[in-house]
Amino acid sequence: MSRAGGKRLGLIVNPVAGIGGRVGLKGSDGRAIQQQALELGAVPESPARARQALETIGAAENQLELITYPGEMGEDTARECGLEPTVIGAIERGATTAADTIGAAREMQRLGADLLLFAGGDGTARDVCKSVGAEVPALGIPAGVKIHSAVFATSPRTAGALAALFLAGRVTRLREAEVMDVDEEAYRGGRVSAKLYGYLRMPFRRRLVQGQKTASGPGEAASMQAIAAYVAEKMEDDCLYVIGPGTTTRAITSRLGLEKTLIGVDVVSKAELVAADVNEAQLLKLLEGHKARIVVTPIGGQGFIFGRGNQQISRRVIEEVGRENIIVVSTPEKIGYLAGRPLWVDTGDRSVDAMLAGHIRIVTGYNQQIIYKVSC
Amino acid sequence: MSQSATQTIVAGSASGRQPALRRFHQARWDEPIIFELSREGQRGILVPEVEAEIREQVGDVLATVPEQMRRKQPPALPELSQPQVLRHYLRLSQENLGADLNIDVGQGTCTMKYSPKVNEQLARMPQMADLHPLQDEETVQGILEIMYRFEQILKEISGMHQFSLQPGAGSAAIYTNVSIIRAYHRARGDAEQRREIITTIFSHPSNAACAKTAGFEVVTLYPDEDGYPDLEALKAALSERTAGLLITNPEDTGIFNPRIQEFVDLVHQAGGLCSYDQANANGILGITRAREAGFDLCHFNLHKTFSAPHGCGGPAVGATGVTQELAPFLPVPVIEFDGSRYRLNYYRPASIGKIGPFYGVAPVVLRAYAWVMSLGAEGLREVAETAVLNNNYLLKKVLEVPGVSAPYARGKRRIEQVRYSWEQLAEDTGVHSEQIGLRAADFGVHYWTSHHPYVVPEPCTLEPTESYSKDELDEYAAILAHVAHEAYTDPEVVKTAPHNSTIHTIDHTPLDDPSQWAITWRAYLRKVCGRDK
Incomplete structure (x- = not known):
């Protein structure tokens, strides 16, 4: 693959992220819960939120090369935005798992992605962290039920704006952001027990990151x-x-x-x-x-x-x-x-x-x- | 009220007219910096050769300068003709939204009021301009009298016992106060133990900065749920380590602390002193006094409240006032009057010493003195009342604009300024406060977004003072409303602003990175030129 024409953006959409939220399930990890959510009438929200972020980036105008996974893991969203992504890997439609996210992140790292943009929640952030750790800059589009991790932007739009600034070289600073997750089993039982799973390196700019509504002094x-x-x-x-x-x-x-x-x-x-x-x-x-x-x-x-x-x-x-x-x-x-x-x-x-x-x-x-x- | 006072206070000229936005367009000259204009041999003045006879008599004048003090190479100054210099600076002056040119309400906390031109004339009179600070005090009795009298005025305004006009800025005044606090505890044998200065997050940040510069530990209080300084937080902060409280009231949000008396009493009970930052006293002149609230120290910025122009970091006066108990610690010299002569007293054994050279920036004091004398006591109170009225009028107008809010103490009136937030607009449109300020420049006004510490998201602090009319405030509010409307309907036009003005956007990132700062020549050589030492 040639690197002409600018930066390379890896997009991962966790299609089941957030599916449990609207139907009150406090999380979406695990096949049984996802099935239960769908039966309760849940509609996947992460593709729409990923689309908002992509639209803000203006991937086409900025001559970005978009690498993504097939179908609902990014390809569909990219095409809805009128983009022609490079699609890698293979999935079983309607039955994606954490292993797909882990595989996608690893493959995108291998292909030299400058930034991994992922739509999901804490579970997705954990999978990305497990896969590539702090080796590739990463940024979360908040789309899950649980957003305890600091690696998420405040909204899909700010995620897009921050990604665009980073890929354009206008934001160069990276900070280590916590990847946290609660034990969902305990969470649904009414107990919260969040663990710190690691750190992802995210682009950083005043006011565009989750809670990052502040900046004072020397950083x-x-x-x-x-x-x-x-x-x-x-x-x-x-x-x-x-x-x-x-x-x-x-x-x-x-x-x-x-x-x-x-x-x-x-x-x-x-x-x-x-x-x-x-x-x-x-x-x-x-x-x-x-x-x-x-x-x-x-x-x-x-x-x-x-x-x-x-x-x-x-x-x-x-x-x-x-x-x-x-x-x-x-x-x-x-x-x-x-x-x-x-x-x-x-x-x-x-x-x-x-x-x-x-x-x-x-x-x-x-x-x-x-x-x-x-x-x- | 006298003639010149009415020049200053112009609010109240009512008119039902809806303000039309100006079709403003600023000059843009693409003017290079002056060094780039330099051409070898260009000259502004040709100095005539010394006549032979004189040269013979005087000899080589440079021979009197020791060898090691002479430059090896002449300074690399730009070489230009007089008209080139004139054009250069006139062009730059046109690429500028000066305080006399725009409705300058957008530099909240700075109190950008009108500086009457008649006072400029006074300050430029030869009797003032020709003064030298090293003149014998017998020859400067006039300006010493003005300074002494102005101190009496400040004593009346604040209730304090004695003032010093020496500090050359607001921060220098706060540094003076915090030094006096230390001297007080030292005199009581308490200085080692009392090492903490308490302040609030919305007190002017110079308070925390100066205390830290003076070597204190700074303990900052965050507001309570209602947005007021938190009394419970103060109780948690106070201890036998407390040296004092440095506090602004109203805070930089424009919120007046209704429990200020309790704050002062609690600090006193813990053995600390209380210093009132009145740099900006524009909302309380003639209404409240530092002494009645129990404060031990205070200061006024003559370039804010008292109408002297802001010197862009240049010479100013941060007048510092203290109680009788603390008066011995004031910087030296102090002005004394024996009934017939004014003199500068340098013999003050308990003094903290000098906080700056000489005694106060005389032209600044003269302007402030003239301003007070033109207004009188009632006029000063009217300044405060008009400033507060203007601010609350603008508050109402601005809150009608979509996407903006006035966080903390919601629904309550403010004193002389308001720290607004465009957070909602930024969420809705992706347009940031800084961009709104730049777009406003396309209509001939501005605001800045330097509001440290950045606790209020997407901040915008407006302070209309007493100097602007209702029509002008309407115009400013209409510009904000127009730009907010654009943000919701055509955000790109705001994000790419300014279009009609010459402001350039620069990358601020290096400013946040101390590893790139070069604030000394040595640091410059090391960091920028890559040289060791």
């Missing part, structure tokens, strides 16, 4: 550096630091010259790694008889500081360490995404949640903190 990477310098400088030798998952907390361990388990919890003391990727039981054992602090950052687009993506730091760990020894860190940008909404805690224990709720201090830079509200 998020610089904010992270400032936070890391401040927290690292204040660390005390006689104290264990329980470092939660996230890119902001990773900046702190990087500052100390340590590796971080990006989606797990590590324990650090005297600028050395005590234990990596620990679970609750290991944490409780480590904490016995030690002074300790917890360092956490809000995870995902919704602003949970406990109970999403860092369940290892359980209510028992929190009780052991105490509220006054919790250091919450967040870039001002991330606080901006909240658009005034509070942070959340959900430890599964009402009294611990109530203890954490109220106004807390958040380190947002060097010598810089905010007082922000936490709800439960």
